[in-house]
Amino acid sequence: MRVALFLTCVNDTLYPDTGRAVVKLLTRLGVEVDFPMGQTCCGQAHYNTGYRHEAEPLARNFSEVFGGYEAIVTPSGSCGAMVRELYPRMGERARAEGRGDTLARTLAPVVPRTYELTEFLVDVVGVTDVGAYYPHTVTYHPTCHGLRSLGLGDRPRRLLEAVGGLELRELPGAEECCGFGGTFAVKNSDVSAAMGADKVRNAASTGADVLCAADNSCLMHIGGTMTRLRVGMRPVHIAEILASTEEEPLA
Amino acid sequence: MSGTFVGMPAFPKAAHEAVRDTTLRGNLRHATHTIRAKRAKAVAEVSDWAELREAGRRIKDHTLRHLDRYLVQLEESVTAAGGTVHWAADADEANRIVADLVRATGETEVVKVKSMATQEIGLNEALRAEGVHAYETDLAELIVQLGDDRPSHILVPAIHRNRGEIRDIFRSEMGEWGRPAPEGLTDTPAELAEAARLHLREKFLRAKVGVSGANFMVAETGTLVVVESEGNGRMCLTLPETLISVVGIEKIVPTWRDLEVFLQTLPRSSTAERMNPYTSTWTGTADGDGPRTFHLVLLDNGRTDTLADEVGRQALRCIRCSACLNVCPVYERAGGHAYGSVYPGPIGAILSPQLRGTQSEIDASLPYASSLCGACYEVCPVAIDIPEVLVHLRERVAQGGVVTQRGAKVMLKPAKGHTAERAAMRAARWALGSPGALRAGQRIASRSRRFHPRTLPGPGRAWSASRDLPPVPAEPFRDWWQRTHGGQGTGK
Amino acid sequence: MSSRDLILARVRRALADVPADDTPYERAVPRPYATEHGDRTAEQTVDLLAENLADYRALVHRCTTGELPGTLARLLAGRGAGSVLVPPGLPGAWLAEADGVEHVPDAAGSTAHELDRVDSVVTGCAVAIAETGTIVLDGSPDQGRRRITLVPDHHVCVVRVPEQVVSSVPQALPRLDPARPLTWISGPSATSDIELDRVEGVHGPRTLEVVLVSGADEGK
Numbered sequence: 006m007r008v009a010l011f012l013t014c015v016n017d018t019l020y021p022d023t024g025r026a027v028v029k030l031l032t033r034l035g036v037e038v039d040f041p042m043g044q045t046c047c048g049q050a051h052y053n054t055g056y057r058h059e060a061e062p063l064a065r066n067f068s069e070v071f072g073g074y075e076a077i078v079t080p081s082g083s084c085g086a087m088v089r090e091l092y093p094r095m096g097e098r099a100r101a102e103g104r105g106d107t108l109a110r111t112l113a114p115v116v117p118r119t120y121e122l123t124e125f126l127v128d129v130v131g132v133t134d135v136g137a138y139y140p141h142t143v144t145y146h147p148t149c150h151g152l153r154s155l156g157l158g159d160r161p162r163r164l165l166e167a168v169g170g171l172e173l174r175e176l177p178g179a180e181e182c183c184g185f186g187g188t189f190a191v192k193n194s195d196v197s198a199a200m201g202a203d204k205v206r207n208a209a210s211t212g213a214d215v216l217c218a219a220d221n222s223c224l225m226h227i228g229g230t231m232t233r234l235r236v237g238m239r240p241v242h243i244a245e246i247l248a249s250t251e252e253e254p255l256a
Numbered sequence: 257m258s259g260t261f262v263g264m265p266a267f268p269k270a271a272h273e274a275v276r277d278t279t280l281r282g283n284l285r286h287a288t289h290t291i292r293a294k295r296a297k298a299v300a301e302v303s304d305w306a307e308l309r310e311a312g313r314r315i316k317d318h319t320l321r322h323l324d325r326y327l328v329q330l331e332e333s334v335t336a337a338g339g340t341v342h343w344a345a346d347a348d349e350a351n352r353i354v355a356d357l358v359r360a361t362g363e364t365e366v367v368k369v370k371s372m373a374t375q376e377i378g379l380n381e382a383l384r385a386e387g388v389h390a391y392e393t394d395l396a397e398l399i400v401q402l403g404d405d406r407p408s409h410i411l412v413p414a415i416h417r418n419r420g421e422i423r424d425i426f427r428s429e430m431g432e433w434g435r436p437a438p439e440g441l442t443d444t445p446a447e448l449a450e451a452a453r454l455h456l457r458e459k460f461l462r463a464k465v466g467v468s469g470a471n472f473m474v475a476e477t478g479t480l481v482v483v484e485s486e487g488n489g490r491m492c493l494t495l496p497e498t499l500i501s502v503v504g505i506e507k508i509v510p511t512w513r514d515l516e517v518f519l520q521t522l523p524r525s526s527t528a529e530r531m532n533p534y535t536s537t538w539t540g541t542a543d544g545d546g547p548r549t550f551h552l553v554l555l556d557n558g559r560t561d562t563l564a565d566e567v568g569r570q571a572l573r574c575i576r577c578s579a580c581l582n583v584c585p586v587y588e589r590a591g592g593h594a595y596g597s598v599y600p601g602p603i604g605a606i607l608s609p610q611l612r613g614t615q616s617e618i619d620a621s622l623p624y625a626s627s628l629c630g631a632c633y634e635v636c637p638v639a640i641d642i643p644e645v646l647v648h649l650r651e652r653v654a655q656g657g658v659v660t661q662r663g664a665k666v667m668l669k670p671a672k673g674h675t676a677e678r679a680a681m682r683a684a685r686w687a688l689g690s691p692g693a694l695r696a697g698q699r700i701a702s703r704s705r706r707f708h709p710r711t712l713p714g715p716g717r718a719w720s721a722s723r724d725l726p727p728v729p730a731e732p733f734r735d736w737w738q739r740t741h742g743g744q745g746t747g748k
Numbered sequence: 749m750s751s752r753d754l755i756l757a758r759v760r761r762a763l764a765d766v767p768a769d770d771t772p773y774e775r776a777v778p779r780p781y782a783t784e785h786g787d788r789t790a791e792q793t794v795d796l797l798a799e800n801l802a803d804y805r806a807l808v809h810r811c812t813t814g815e816l817p818g819t820l821a822r823l824l825a826g827r828g829a830g831s832v833l834v835p836p837g838l839p840g841a842w843l844a845e846a847d848g849v850e851h852v853p854d855a856a857g858s859t860a861h862e863l864d865r866v867d868s869v870v871t872g873c874a875v876a877i878a879e880t881g882t883i884v885l886d887g888s889p890d891q892g893r894r895r896i897t898l899v900p901d902h903h904v905c906v907v908r909v910p911e912q913v914v915s916s917v918p919q920a921l922p923r924l925d926p927a928r929p930l931t932w933i934s935g936p937s938a939t940s941d942i943e944l945d946r947v948e949g950v951h952g953p954r955t956l957e958v959v960l961v962s963g964a965d966e967g968k
Contacts, residue, residue, distance in 0.1 A: 012733055014688055014694065016733065017694075017698070017732055017733045017734055018694075018697075018698050018701065018728075018732050018733075019726050019728065019729065020726075020729075020733075021729050021731060021732055021733035021736055022729075024733035024736075024737075025733070025736065028737075040733075040734070040737045040741065042691055042734060042737075042738070043691050044691065045688045045689065045690065045691055045694050046688035046694075048685075050684070051681055051684070051685060052647065053628060053647055053650075054650060054654065054677070054681065055623075055647065055649075055650030055651040055652075055653060055654035055655065056651070056654060056655070056678070056681045056685075057647075057651055058655070059681050059682060059684075059685040060685075062685065062689055063685060063688060063689065066689065094644070098567075101566060101765075149627070149628070149629035149630055149631075150630070153629070153630035153631070153633070153634055154630060180631075181585050181629075181631075182585045182627050182629035182631070184585065184627055185627065186626070186627025186628055186629065187627075187628070188624075189624065189626065189627045189628070190718075190719060190723075191718040191719055192268065192624045192718075193267065193268050193271060193586070193624065193625060193627075194268075194718040194719065194721065194722065195268065195271055195272045195275045196268075196271050196275060196586050196589050196590050196625075197627065197722075198275075198721070198722035198723070199275045199281075199589045200585050200586075200589060200627070201722065201723065202722070225726050226723060228724075228726065229719075229720075229722075229723030229724040229725065229726065230722065230723050232710075232724045233722060233723055233724055283943070286943060287943050287944040288944070290943065290944050290945055291940075291944045301785075302785060303782065303785060304780075304781040304782045304785070307779075307780045307781035307782075308781045311777060311778070311779055311780075311781055314776065314777045314778070315777050318773065318776045318777055321763060321766050321769065323759045323763070324756050324759040324760050324763075327755070327756065327759070328756070331752075337927070343750070343751040343752040343754075343755050344751060345751045345754050345755055349751060393951075394941070395939045395941040395942070395950065396941035399941070411940075412940065412941050412944055414941060415943075415944065418943060419942055419943060422942060445942040445943070445945065445947040446947050446948075446949065448942055449939055449942070449947050449949055449950050450949070452950065453949070453950055453951055456951065457864075457951070460860070460951070461860040461861050461864055461899075462860075462861075474926065477926040477927070479926045485937065485938050485939055485940060485950075486937050486938070486939045486941075486950035486951050486952070487898065487937035487950055487951035487952025487953075488950070488951045490894065490898050490931065490951075490952060491898065491951055493894075494893075494894040494895050494898060494929075495860050495895060495898075495899075505755065505759075510773055511773070512921060512926045513921060513922075514777075515917075515921060516917050516918040516921050517779075517781070519917050519932075520917050523880075527940045527946070529804070529934070529946075530800060530804075530879065530880040530881060530934070531877075531880035531881065531882045531917075531932070531934040532934065533804070533933065533934050533935050533936065533937055533938045533952070534931065534932065534933060534934075534937065534952060535930075535931070535932035536894075536929070536930070536931055536932075537926065537929065537930040537932075538929045538930075539926055539927050539928075539929070542887070542928070542929045544856050544893065545887055545893040545894055545895075545929055546893075546894055546895075546929055554755070556751075556755045556758065560755060560758035560759050560761075560762050561758075561762070563758075563759065563762040563763065564758075564761065564762035566765055569762075582944075660761075660762065663754070663757070663758040663761065
């Protein structure tokens with residue numbers, strides 16, 4: 006199976022290790038991965054900040070770049086949700102504005118073919134034991150868009166539970182938002198920081214070495230709060246844990 | 257603390273103070289976490305919750321799309337049952353109608369059932385200007401009124417107060433308004449409830465005029481419904497000779513049967529009970545039982561403007577349960593006052609800027625008072641997609657556009673203070689619009705990475721005041737891919 | 749233009765974008781939700797009612813029709829009631845044994861202050877809902893006007909089981925006449941206004957006793 010990796014602009018620029026981990030993991034599972042070089046950004050930040058019209062060219066570009074693939078895999082719950090949940094809405098809004106069906110038709114093909122990584126592993130590849138080894142105590146934070154927009158459910162947890170050497174610790178208040186929220190983190194920085202601090206305190210209370218999530222945007226906020234609060238934990242993307250093996254430990 | 261919301265600062269400014277108030281944070285955390293777990297349990301008891309939620313959504317949507325028809329039907333039914341229907345286009349008109357009705361009775365005091373609509377229009381203040389005392393009788397409203405405070409929650413307006421603070425307010429203020437607090441009043445909730453019982457009882461027993469809102473109005477029968485817990489609602493609805501109910505036009509349901517949905521979803525969503533202690537329904541007036549005169553004031557006050565917005569109109573489905581407040585991480589930390597409206601929390605963030613418009617600083621800031629985590633949408637018993645409406649209103653604030661105000665379509669300019677953001681968004685779109693530009697930016701960042709601080713000056717401080725920045729990697733992913741898989745990828 | 753016409757015109761303008769739709773209401777809102785939750789016998793439904801009433805701090809008693817006068821007399825005496833409000837159509841036999849207690853009729857002219865001096869009230873009910881632990885009063889002669897079950901601090905409500913008991917809210921509504929003033933009661937008055945935690949006992953009767961009376965006089 007040949008799939009396209011939609012890494013997201015944030016991961017491409019700031020978290021290349023996550024991208025390399027996804028390539029390593031999928032390749033190990035026999036999935037042929039391509040990284041279309043024309044990819045940039047899904048437009049989520051624009052859309053969610055109130056600049057839907059600025060997001061439209063980015064969405065069209067996404068559709069053009071990824072339209073030819075059977076499956077598009079992304080290691081980001083929120084960017085996955087942007088395509089799956091909000092691209093159809095962008096099409097509807099354009100129609101309501103009297104601009105016809107063009108945008109809806111352009112975006113339609115990529116919507117059902119876009120998968121968040123853990124969803125792709127469990128639902129499409131059909132594995133929960135990916136042969137990973139990661140000898141650390143880990144607590145898992147389900148990010149909001151993965152949890153509520155995409156409905157990832159217990160998929161990430163099932164994948165983590167199958168990892169050799171990994172001890173999973175329950176995160177108190179797991180389903181509460183970490184406070185990142187894109188531009189919210191800057192526009193309402195006091196509330197965002199308070200939410201982040203509570204998330205980090207809950208994470209620290211588990212005694213785990215690692216806080217794992219399936220979205221680096223949230224991890225950037227949580228990790229930045231962890232170092233500031235001098236909590237001896239590190240944020241790790243789930244792809245890096247799943248890519249890690251006894252022979253080739255990662256992270 | 258003053259009892260009005262006029263001139264509220266923007267949300268982030270108000271929240272800045274609130275997150276540092278450790279008592280407030282503790283009170284809100286305790287209360288919202290208590291109710292969250294209970295709500296989840298009460299909802300889990302009902303196997304068909306999803307179907308009830310969907311039916312509630314559809315009933316409300318259907319009603320809204322035929323609202324003119326149902327309003328006329330309701331007017332006919334209420335009139336036929338002996339009530340008098342009044343129509344108020346805005347707050348001033350509603351207040352004037354109520355004041356005139358009270359004056360006509362010759363009374364100078366009214367007892368009130370907790371009502372969001374009368375809070376919204378500032379009825380108590382308007383009545384006071386006419387020499388009429390309005391006594392709030394819901395326990396939390398009483399705490400707010402005695403404390404000259406503002407409500408901070410839809411269901412529990414005094415949620416920001418803990419038991420100790422409530423005891424202090426009762427001790428110092430009750431005597432000013434009537435029967436003083438009992439000697440040696442402690443802060444146990446049962447004693448506080450008893451103090452409220454004694455204080456209000458004399459007011460109930462002598463009241464000649466009651467003022468209420470309503471949770472539902474049934475178009476086919478003309479029935480109004482008030483859902484409550486304490487019995488203050490029953491007192492106000494049955495003991496006075498005159499009852500005046502001020503109700504938003506969106507509170508209609510078409511049929512009696514529709515209550516079977518909402519009387520299951522509302523109590524479980526609000527107080528996390530299978531059923532609230534008391535629900536009163538009345539249809540016009542009844543011979544010898546309850547008020548002899550009944551007036552219904554139907555309130556627009558921005559609701560038809562909200563109805564005109566095809567994305568925003570879903571906010572009118574709201575049944576004021578407050579489940580979205582209780583589950584909201586932003587509400588929990590910022591508190592209700594930061595929202596600058598009688599409607600706080602997620603629903604307030606989409607309702608206030610629609611009812612009042614987005615021109616004021618506070619209303620323009622409300623759509624951003626959310627991390628878009630979606631917990632509010634998940635618990636909403638009528639499936640209002642609050643994040644969708646928030647983003648839609650952000651668009652209105654940032655970009656302007658055509659909106660309806662007081663029934664007329666107007667072209668709205670972008671709100672102040674968004675010029676730089678708009679320019680940045682355009683620039684970002686340009687930079688992200690082509691892989692070449694993105695790559696150029698990434699390379700500049702990578703080459704200068706050793707000089708990047710972990711904290712930022714200027715506007716970036718909003719991030720780095722509480723969080724370190726991630727280090728920029730030596731090489732962006734796409735360069736690694738090009739290097740290792742070069743030629744393999746479709747270099748579109 | 750009157751405000752009525754103004755508001756109706758605004759509504760119509762606001763809905764200009766909505767395509768016309770004449771689907772009859774019954775079809776516009778499908779109702780795939782349950783008419784009751786779970787599968788119970790009539791007897792189990794009564795048990796559930798008792799359980800849910802008690803869960804919200806109502807005091808629940810069970811007896812037969814023959815035992816009812818004795819039960820009511822005992823409840824009033826146990827409370828130390830000196831007077832009891834009697835709805836006009838309360839079956840005479842019910843309070844036949846409560847002879848030490850002053851019977852106060854529900855008179856149209858009685859003021860709220862007068863009602864406030866009465867200790868207890870005894871009524872029947874229109875219907876009871878098991879799943880929610882609710883009794884509904886509709887002002888029938890055995891229940892009286894709404895105020896008599898509100899002002900006294902002690903309410904004793906008699907429910908004839910199983911015939912007055914339904915499982916659920918959807919089953920209760922068709923049994924009720926919306927033209928009558930209704931009071932749905934689920935436990936004694938309560939509040940969640942202090943720290944969102946429930947406390948019983950505010951303005952309504954602080955003690956609610958529910959007597960579930962079954963027709964057959966078993967064991968007699």
